Structure formats: C-alpha cells, structure tokens
Amino acid sequence: MGLKLESVVPWGRSLAEYIDMFSLSPADLQRQILDCAGGPASFNAEMTDRGYSVISCDPVYQFSVSEIEQRIQATYAPIVEGVRANCDRYVWQAIQSPDQLGEIRLRAMRRFLADFPMGLRSGRYVVDPLPTLSFCPGQFDLALCGHLLFTYSDQLSADFHLSAIQELCRVANEVRVFPILDISGEASPILPIVLEKLPQQGYQLEIKPVPYEFQRGGNQLLRILRKLN
Template identity: 55%
Template sequence: MTIKLEKIVPWGRNIDECISMFDLTPEEKKLKILDCAAGPSSFNYEMTFQRYNVISCDPIYKFNADEIYQRIQATSQNIIDQIKANYDTFVWQNLQSPENLLKVRMAAMEKFLLDFPNGFEQKRYLTAELPKLPFDNHRFDLALCSHFLFLYSEHLSAEFHLESILEMCRVAKQVRIFPLLKLSGEISPLLTPIIEKLTTKGYKAEIKQVTYEFQKGGNQMLQIFV
C-alpha cells in the first residue's frame, strides 16, 4: 500500500497514556516491545530514555520529521474541532478540556519529532505496516497496537484485521490491541468473530478492562496469548 502524506492524520500519545491503555506493569516494561501503527507517539522516546527496548513501526516513517511536523500543523486543529463537536462522547476527567488535550498531544508529538531522526538511524523507528511486518518469528515479547485495528472497522476489512492480528502473533509472544470501539463509539462488530477465529486457531484471546478511558466506553483491550 502506498501512503500519501496528505492522507495522514498524525496524532500521538505519551508514555503514561500507553501504559494505562495497555495495562503495562513495571515488569512488562522490561520486555522486548513492538509498537505497531505507532504514529508520532512519544512512547518509544520515553521508553528508550528509561532504558527500555521498544521498536515502533508505521508507514508514516517514510517521511522525514519536517514533513510529519507540517502535516501535524495542518491537521491538529481540525481534530480538536471534531472533538469539540462531539464533546459529550469523551471522558474529560484527566484531559480536562479540548484545549488541554491539544497541549498534551502536541507535547507528545514534539518529543517524537525531536527523537525521530536519531531513532530512525538507530532502527527504533521502522517504515513498515500491517498486515506484513519485517521481523522474524517471536522476535518480540509483546506487540501493541492502539487506535488503529477495530477503531477503523468501517474502513478496514475483517480479513485485514485477522491478517494483521495473526501477523502480530507471529512476531510476538503476546498481543494487545486498544481500543475495541469504532470511531462512532460502538463496540466493533468485528471483535466477536475475530476472537472466535483466533480461538479456533489455538490462540487464547481475552477482553480486559483497563484504567484508560477517553472515548466513553473505550476502556477495554484485547489481549492475545500465543
């Protein structure tokens, strides 16, 4: 798939959010972690700063930091405007307001942008995309994917979802996906059939509640044991 810069809507989260949405324990932070469809998140930078091992992959990494920055500038206010228009569908206990949300997101993405050139050279950021990943079997202990699978159920097929999840299961011993909602805030209709197919193939798939919730009802992840 060829990705075009003008089609990208970059939106990055920080380490605290990632830890909450994936229910990562202090011991689990020590694992070899793959962050799929990672975008301009500061998770890799902040984990690396704490001397943990994370590789992030995303097709957006084919572009340089300046190009990604320009796209962030072009799209961020529109995202906030959409969030304001749907204010009551979000939980504001931690993020407080759309204006503060923008500050939090921009702070995370600024950390990413500063880290990206060196991180790309160090191969902590790799240009790759689901459903095909350039890694050996069981390379990682844990593969994470946030705000991509299930969220875009109306744009990405059931086959794409299953292929992507199986690919993450190939390269990691455990997979966690968050959230399980569509963009509209409803549970993805793909969730149950995906779990059934994974179970048929011998994987153990569980829905687990987490402490993170921004979309109302978006406080569950799918945890898959290989």
C-alpha cells in the same frame, strides 16, 4: 509504499497514556516491545530515555520530520474542533477539555519529532505496515497496537484484522490491542468475528479492563496469546 502525505492524520499519545491504555506493569516495561502503528506517539522516545527496549513500526515513518510536522500543523486544529463538536463521546476527567487534549497530544508529538531522526537511524522506527511485518518470529515479548485495529473498523476489513493480529502473534509472544471500540465510540462490528475465528485457530483471547477511558466506554483491551506449535 502507496501512503500519501495528504492522507496522514498524525495524533500520538504519551508513555503515561500507553501505560494505562495497555495496562503495562513495571515487569512489562522490561520486555522487548513492538509498538505497531506507533505513529507520532512519544512512547518509544520516553521508553528509550528510561533505558527500555522498544521498536515502533508504522508506514508514516517513510516521511521526513518536516513532512510529518507539516501534517501535524495542518490537521491539529480540525481534530481538536472535531473532538469539541462531539465532546459527549469522551470522558473529561484526566483530560479536562478539548484544548488541554490538544496540548497533551502536541507535547507527545513534539517529543516524537525530536527523537525520530536518531531513532530512525538506530532502527527504533521502522517503515513496516500491517498485515505483513519484516520482523523475525518471536522477536518481541510483547506487541502493542493502539488506535488502528477496531478503531478503523469502517476502513479495514475483518480479513485485514485477522491477518494483522496473526502477524503480530507471529512476531511477538503476546499482543495487546487498544481500544476495542470504533472511532465513533461504538462497538466494533469486527470484534465478534475476531473473537470467533481466532480461537478456532488455537489463539487464546481475553478482553481485559484497563485504567484508561477517554473515549466513553473505551476502557478495555484485547489480549491475544500466540498458539503453541
């Protein structure tokens, strides 16, 4: 796989943030969940600890704990400084400062690092990049994809987004994507294309408010239901 360690910028969120970002109900937590582009989030580790079922996939899982840890150390300060320089783009409520943001993210990423070797061995972390996944049709009840699609609208084409969402819908009965803004907090130019094209192919799409807003205006998810054959 062509991913270079120098291009990896690890940044992961916690279970509490996932619950709000994806509006996960207690019943949702009981479902078979795929966390696509899970990266160094602690969602899988924390869910597994509570007895729930999550598989995370991400190309970054091809690297070792020490390689990912090294990238966290190299990129952590520049990311926090980047947020500080653009602090008006964020809502400082639940998270009150760039330094607190850094602490929360580091805690989540350390939780991930502690779980990664065991989770890799047991198949909870899978090296699998969109737009083609190795999972079986309908293997999951729910697929989550956080901070990849729409976030990187400047790097990932509309065709990539369409193929990626179709693939997530192949492996899961329901897909939730958060956020639907790009990385600068602007409306994604790809969202209207997705909203136009996928219903033409029989998918059901819905934009829903969520009880999470860190990127200013980033308080909505896109829910997609698999077309019925």
